[in-house]
Amino acid sequence: MFKQITVATLVMLTVAWICSGCASAGKQVQRAAKDWCMTIRGSQVIPVYPLIEDIQPGDVFLVQVPIDQQQQLYKDKGFLALDNLIARINPSGYDDFYSHSFLNSEATNLLPRDWIRPNGIGLYSGTNGTNTRAWQTAPRAAFPSYSFTVQNGSGLSLAVPVSGVPVGLSLLASDAASGTIQIEDARTLGVDIISLYDQLKSWAATNTVFLQNFGASTEHKKTNYLRVVTRVYATGKMMVSLKDASNRSGGLDVGVPKPVNLLTPELPAAATNTPESALKNYTNAWNVISDSVKGASALTNAAGQVLPGGSLRLAAASARTVSLDETFDPPLIFGYLGFDCAINADGSLAPPNPTQAVLDAQVVNDFSQFKTNFTNETNSFDLIEKAYLAAKPQRRAQIRDQALQLGLIEQPVEDARFIKTLRRTVDATNPVIARKLKTLAEFSTATP
Amino acid sequence: MSRYTKTVPKNPADINATLTAVLDLIIFQTKDGDKLVGYQNQSDAAVVLTFEGD
Numbered sequence: 001m002f003k004q005i006t007v008a009t010l011v012m013l014t015v016a017w018i019c020s021g022c023a024s025a026g027k028q029v030q031r032a033a034k035d036w037c038m039t040i041r042g043s044q045v046i047p048v049y050p051l052i053e054d055i056q057p058g059d060v061f062l063v064q065v066p067i068d069q070q071q072q073l074y075k076d077k078g079f080l081a082l083d084n085l086i087a088r089i090n091p092s093g094y095d096d097f098y099s100h101s102f103l104n105s106e107a108t109n110l111l112p113r114d115w116i117r118p119n120g121i122g123l124y125s126g127t128n129g130t131n132t133r134a135w136q137t138a139p140r141a142a143f144p145s146y147s148f149t150v151q152n153g154s155g156l157s158l159a160v161p162v163s164g165v166p167v168g169l170s171l172l173a174s175d176a177a178s179g180t181i182q183i184e185d186a187r188t189l190g191v192d193i194i195s196l197y198d199q200l201k202s203w204a205a206t207n208t209v210f211l212q213n214f215g216a217s218t219e220h221k222k223t224n225y226l227r228v229v230t231r232v233y234a235t236g237k238m239m240v241s242l243k244d245a246s247n248r249s250g251g252l253d254v255g256v257p258k259p260v261n262l263l264t265p266e267l268p269a270a271a272t273n274t275p276e277s278a279l280k281n282y283t284n285a286w287n288v289i290s291d292s293v294k295g296a297s298a299l300t301n302a303a304g305q306v307l308p309g310g311s312l313r314l315a316a317a318s319a320r321t322v323s324l325d326e327t328f329d330p331p332l333i334f335g336y337l338g339f340d341c342a343i344n345a346d347g348s349l350a351p352p353n354p355t356q357a358v359l360d361a362q363v364v365n366d367f368s369q370f371k372t373n374f375t376n377e378t379n380s381f382d383l384i385e386k387a388y389l390a391a392k393p394q395r396r397a398q399i400r401d402q403a404l405q406l407g408l409i410e411q412p413v414e415d416a417r418f419i420k421t422l423r424r425t426v427d428a429t430n431p432v433i434a435r436k437l438k439t440l441a442e443f444s445t446a447t448p
Numbered sequence: 449m450s451r452y453t454k455t456v457p458k459n460p461a462d463i464n465a466t467l468t469a470v471l472d473l474i475i476f477q478t479k480d481g482d483k484l485v486g487y488q489n490q491s492d493a494a495v496v497l498t499f500e501g502d
Contacts (some may be wrong), residue, residue, distance in 0.1 A: 419480065424450075
């Protein structure tokens with residue numbers, strides 16, 4: 001009975017271990033989003049995720065995340081959520097912006113409608129739009145194609161949220177994969193910041209009461225922003241080519257562990273030989289398992305008896321290729337540019353800052369780093385001060401000595417001046433000081 | 449008398465955050481009797497504060 005339960009448990013645990021790649025699907029989806037957005041960001045465009053048709057210049061979003069946290073979110077997630085759309089301004093500057101270049105002087109030019117939906121109509125019927133001229137008159141844009149290769153079991157470094165690929169590349173959790181992706185038929189639509197900022201100020205003047213709810217007050221240090229989209233990028237076609245070979249193996253040991261080798265998958269050379277690749281990978285896996293069994297029986301004691309214990313190993317292998325040309329008809333927006341305005345306490349707006357510059361600005365990074373260091377250093381200092389004031393003279397001398405050795409004080413100081421001297425060394429622009437203060441705090445609070 | 453300076457980087461997109469950081473630093477540095485005796489509001493990137501104490 002006990003043996004049956006143990007074997008059953010082993011099997012369940014092993015299967016669960018093998019399937020653990022599927023258990024982290026949530027993280028893999030997030031990773032897919034981030035991978036995609038990082039790719040778009042590389043082209044100096046702020047990503048839109050998911051791809052959407054309904055975003056256009058003049059859209060006004062309320063941003064309630066502090067700028068330094070935005071940077072962290074942008075870094076962690078790869079994109080900024082656009083979930084608080086509070087207004088849609090109809091930019092009046094299109095005519096001046098495009099009249100001498102892209103607008104047809106002999107036709108009506110009501111932007112963005114006449115570029116997104118020429119003749120005012122266009123339905124998406126499941127496979128292709130009925131308005132084949134959507135975005136065709138808009139200025140073109142181009143993005144470089146890129147390719148990737150991975151050869152490990154930790155997941156891929158790139159993922160594509162294209163509906164033709166049912167799961168992002170990261171979801172494949174492959175051991176080996178390679179592929180290429182190309183953004184084609186890209187178009188752009190934009191308007192100048194000055195005219196849009198003027199319109200935004202007019203809009204803000206008529207919505208002061210609403211904006212006052214989000215103005216920076218003296219009690220609350222938080223600042224809210226309005227983010228205004230000035231340019232969008234759309235894509236009408238994506239070409240994706242993927243080659244994937246994956247395998248999984250796992251196991252559990254009871255008693256004396258037995259040797260088990262892991263597998264190295266082989267990528268299919270083309271779509272025509274994926275069955276051969278899968279078969280070869282599976283055969284290799286089977287051979288590895290056979291070797292494991294032989295290795296297990298070789299583990300004997302001095303009397304030649306096989307040592308007690310068991311190891312269970314399972315393996316699976318697959319290979320596939322995915323190649324597609326996916327058309328977005330009508331095209332979808334995948335990125336944008338814009339500017340941010342802080343909302344003042346009285347509901348008025350601060351001057352505009354380009355969103356990209358705000359997110360990437362070194363000075364903002366410096367400030368964010370300063371804040372982090374200042375918090376860490378003052379926390380360490382408080383610990384040191386508390387421990388020092390509670391310590392006996394001999395222990396105080398040890399703490400002062402340690403501070404001297406760390407270089408936090410330049411020369412020996414008397415007991416009464418130590419805290420004051422140490423306080424002057426706090427420097428949040430210097431991460432080295434932060435580390436030294438942390439070391440001294442750990443020393444001070446440790447039991448002597 | 450001992451005189452020293454501390455620098456606070458500016459956050460150009462958030463004046464309130466910069467002001468808060470400056471005030472927090474002043475409160476911290478003056479707890480043991482040092483005084484704020486000067487400042488430079490550098491237009492490009494930072495505020496430099498000068499403190500003095502015995």
